[in-house]
Amino acid sequence: MSKREFISIDRLSQRFDLSDPWIARVISRRPKQFLDAVDNVSFNIEKGKTYALVGESGSGKSTIALTAVGLLRPTGGSVLIDGHNLYDRTQSQLEHRRIRRRLQMVFQSPYASLNPRWRVGNILAEPLRVFSLADSQSAERRRVHELLEQVGLSISDAHRFPHEFSGGQRQRISIARALASRPEFIVCDEPTSALDVSVQAQVLNLLKRLQNDLGLTYLFITHDLAVVRVMAHRIGVLKSGRLIEEESTESLIESPQSEYTKMLIRSAPRIGRATTGTSFP
Amino acid sequence: MSKDKSLINRFYKSDFFYDFKKSPVTIVSFVVVLVLILLAVFADLIAPTDPFDAKSLNLLNGFTAPMEPNAFTGETFTLGTDDQGRDLLSAIIFGLRVSLFVGLTAVILAMVLGVSLGLLAGYRGGWVDSVIMRAADIQVTFPSILIAMLIFGIARGLLPPDLRDELAITVLIIAIGLSEWVPFARTVRGTTMVEKEKEYVKAARLIGLSGRQIMVRHILPNVLSPVLVIATITLALAIIAEATLSFLGVGAPPTEPSLGTLIRIGQDFLFSGEWWILLFPAATLLALALSVNLLGDWLRDTLNPRLK
Amino acid sequence: MTDILLSVRNLRVVFPHRHGDLVPIDDISFDVKKGEIIGFVGESGAGKSMTGAAIMGLIDDPGMIESGEIWLGDVRIDQLDAKRLIKIRGKRISMIFQDPLTSLNPLKTIGDQLVETILTHLPVNADQAKRKALIGLEEVGIDPGRFNAYPHEFSGGMRQRVVIALALAAEPELIIADEPTTALDVSVQAQVLELLKKLCRERNASVMLITHDMGVIAETTDRVAVLYAGRLVEIGNTASLLSSPRHPYTRGLxxxxxxxxxxxxxxxxxxxxxxxxxxxxLPTGCSFHPRCQDALPRCRLRQPEVINKSVACFLYE
Structure with missing residues (x-):
């Protein structure tokens, strides 16, 4: 493993048990049933770079996202973050906490990702308290204000509730919360697919700016190849739980190898293809 | 200070207050409940006599009809007296206090129990969920008044005789509380199962919060509005359950009569012409339970956005 | 003009609210020509779905059409009573929703649903209806052998094909498709749009395609209307509007x-x-002025009208 491989997903498998309860199986003599949501997927992400996983619904991309961030123990393979195995059962609580602090996630839904009963200030302060990152109340408040400004919100927004914000603003709050513990690796699971186009551009630009300023490493999960083109350094194409193609962004989109990738690119709707010279005067 | 003011202001402008103002039935129920609660709280100041003070009782005053001077003593009682010569108005006010106290504490007990078990079942799932919810299923197959009587009976059997009367009220509260937790648990479990799949819970797991921290800090605040509705409706049920138990003679002791006890006493005199001894406590119970129930219905409609 | 199928004039939809009325559609006018596919694009809450609902007479209480007229051919449909509206809905206008499950009855086979729709709206007997239904399924690319299958037995894309067959069954003149492909994968989306386009062209039916996706607009529609905060900001031929947008919002989008x-x-x-x-x-004047880089002083004061049936902006006055 070379030194620059910051995140390493190694032969990852995620098999879900979909069997009926034991009794029902015995009575009807059915075997156990499994779904291989993720099947032997490996890839690496360099520090400070964005790796995009592209796939349609059911491809396993969200399962990989949850696994990569420590929320879902894989049934096979490992996730290495800077050389530390995220699912190593032998490591101490303290070690585990230390790794957790270094990774974060931005979710898809701007509505479900913020607790509706919490004020924004509290939402942002929670990671600081959990990881003991602010030694005083005033330090905590300063950091919350800094986070709000970092994502383009104003200091007074700390006292408001999530429902007072628009979808795009909520996604900014979600990003600010992800930044609170000063992580190095952020998994973005379809962060803009629930947003309107004009707001999507704001959020994508913000994510890029933060990557430049803070040296963040992203795993970017999406179904939208147009978004990937401007966001990712490398792309992996997922289909039914398998990684079928992996390349640097430009070569993957300009000269895809697999038929599936070609089809995906072909089907992406594009403005430049407007029906020219219509039959209607 | 300014914060308080804006809070009051916000309340006046809220949809909640607006809905309240638009429903005359709710306003009447609210006023009735408020008056009854005030009567119960300030019973010592409001009641004309102390019904528990044996020395002030005069047997000659027994069976005085409402608003009529007694044939022997010439004293007049607003709502009449019972066989012991006890002023019925004072007895009702103090009985109200017992009924409300038992009802409220029983509901709080049921709520704490039901909400905790519901959160646990919904969040943990698996066998924890199975055990808790099967217990609930079994319990609802018995009428809750039967459960309460059962618990009451067992507790009386276990307690030494000299403590029985002293602890009767406590036993009553526990009995009613234990028989009413199921609706809380079921609702909270359902809501918890929805909430725990939301991404804000994932975000909380991500920073390493424990299950208990997530349940208490994140999920609990989001399940409280249905709990409030159930609590109000259960309060009416608990008050009626208390009255039923006391009426059956297994509830509040005669030394601390509740509305149910008074109704039981009054029942003996219904056919001998002393109708007031039964009617006034029963009417008070009806007003209380009905108003609380109507408030609960209104709360449910207001807090449920789907009905709007 | 005989080639105009639907004409919406100064439509204004109001939701009375105790803090003042909400106006999700404010003074919108447009025409839909026979056989054309016209796109409605805008952000969520811009009023595009509400426009479709207003035409279908499906605005939720307490909302109402406060003023304006909607003409389908020479029938004015915004003031029809419920009975006559139902006749038009389904027969002359049909609708396709984002979630196919909302328009399919889960308890009936797709074949029965098709036959039922055909029998309700067309003068045919049961045999003819069944024959028509089978042809309809074949046209949307579903094996007629699945005539007796239930909606849940299909994948999302296939279900949306069934919905299209159902929407076309009564041979409507206008189809309102509200985000018909938003819930689908990109590869399926392309097929479904292609299908919708082909079948409507064959029947010379008009389509109002409501979407938030400029790419879908570009690939499917003949004309496009851009909505913002309940107002029409720009309307025109798709190719020229996309290559040379005029309103600052369209340009930004x-x-x-x-x-x-x-x-x-x-x-x-x-x-x-x-x-x-x-x-x-809503801000005063033009609703877009707080976000507009080219805002003039008067944009703050007055609302611009749609000029020459193309753009609502003071820059072009």
């Missing part, structure tokens, strides 16, 4: 849409700052 054809990691996407105002906090 197009510029901020990333493209699979160009750009790389160093690309800074064009962005329109801020977000669309909520209906209860």
């Amino acid at each position: 197009i510029a901020s849409t990333p493209s699979v054809e160009h750009g790389d990691i160093s690309t800074h996407l064009y962005q329109i700052d801020g977000s669309m105002p909520r209906l209860d906090a």
Whole structure:
């Protein structure tokens, strides 16, 4: 493993048990049933770079996202973050906490990702308290204000509730919360697919700016190849739980190898293809 | 200070207050409940006599009809007296206090129990969920008044005789509380199962919060509005359950009569012409339970956005 | 003009509210020509779905059409009573929703649903209806052998094909498709749009395609109307509107849409700052002026009218 491989997903498998309860199986003599949501997927992400996983619904991309961030123990393979195995059962609580602090996630839904009963200030302060990152109340408040400004919100927004914000603003709050513990690796699971186009551009630009300023490493999960083109350094194409193609962004989109990738690119709707010279005067 | 003011202001402008103002039935129920609660709280100041003070009782005053001077003593009682010569108005006010106290504490007990078990079942799932919810299923197959009587009976059997009367009220509260937790648990479990799949819970797991921290800090605040509705409706049920138990003679002791006890006493005199001894406590119970129930219905409609 | 199928004139929809009325559609006028596919694009809350609902007479209580007229051919349909509206709905206008499950009855086979629709609206007997239903399924690319299958036995894309067959069954003149492909994967989306386009062309039916996706607009529609905060800001021929947009909002919308054809990691996407105002906090004058880079002083004071049936902006007055 070379030194620059910051995140390493190694032969990852995620098999879900979909069997009926034991009794029902015995009575009807059915075997156990499994779904291989993720099947032997490996890839690496360099520090400070964005790796995009592209796939349609059911491809396993969200399962990989949850696994990569420590929320879902894989049934096979490992996730290495800077050389530390995220699912190593032998490591101490303290070690585990230390790794957790270094990774974060931005979710898809701007509505479900913020607790509706919490004020924004509290939402942002929670990671600081959990990881003991602010030694005083005033330090905590300063950091919350800094986070709000970092994502383009104003200091007074700390006292408001999530429902007072628009979808795009909520996604900014979600990003600010992800930044609170000063992580190095952020998994973005379809962060803009629930947003309107004009707001999507704001959020994508913000994510890029933060990557430049803070040296963040992203795993970017999406179904939208147009978004990937401007966001990712490398792309992996997922289909039914398998990684079928992996390349640097430009070569993957300009000269895809697999038929599936070609089809995906072909089907992406594009403005430049407007029906020219219509039959209607 | 300014914060308080804006809070009051916000309340006046809220949809909640607006809905309240638009429903005359709710306003009447609210006023009735408020008056009854005030009567119960300030019973010592409001009641004309102390019904528990044996020395002030005069047997000659027994069976005085409402608003009529007694044939022997010439004293007049607003709502009449019972066989012991006890002023019925004072007895009702103090009985109200017992009924409300038992009802409220029983509901709080049921709520704490039901909400905790519901959160646990919904969040943990698996066998924890199975055990808790099967217990609930079994319990609802018995009428809750039967459960309460059962618990009451067992507790009386276990307690030494000299403590029985002293602890009767406590036993009553526990009995009613234990028989009413199921609706809380079921609702909270359902809501918890929805909430725990939301991404804000994932975000909380991500920073390493424990299950208990997530349940208490994140999920609990989001399940409280249905709990409030159930609590109000259960309060009416608990008050009626208390009255039923006391009426059956297994509830509040005669030394601390509740509305149910008074109704039981009054029942003996219904056919001998002393109708007031039964009617006034029963009417008070009806007003209380009905108003609380109507408030609960209104709360449910207001807090449920789907009905709007 | 005989080639106009649907004409909407100064439509205004109001939701009375105790803090003041909300106006999700404010003074919108447009025509739909026979056989054309017209797109309605805008952000969520811009009023595009509400426009479709107003035409179908499906505005939820307490909302209502406060003023304006909707003409289908020479029938004015915004003031019809429920009975006559139901006749038009389904027969002359049909609707396709984002979630196919909302328009399919889960308890009936797709064949029965098709036959029922055909029998309700067309003068045919049961045999003819069944024959028509089978042809309909075949046309949308579903094996007629699955005539007796239930909706849940189909995948999302296939279900939307069934919905299209159902929408076309009564041979309507106008189809309102509200985000018909938003819930589908991109590859399926392309097929479904292609199908919708082909079948409507064959029947010379008009389509109102409601979407938030400029790419879908570009690939499917003949004309496009851009909505913002309940008002029509620009309308025109799709190709020319996309190649030379005039309203600052349209320009921003197009510029901020990333493209699979160009750009790389160093690309800074064009962005329109801020977000669309909520209906209860609309700014005075032109609703877009707080986000507009070219705003003039008068944009703050007055609302611009749609000029020459093309753009509502003072820059072009």
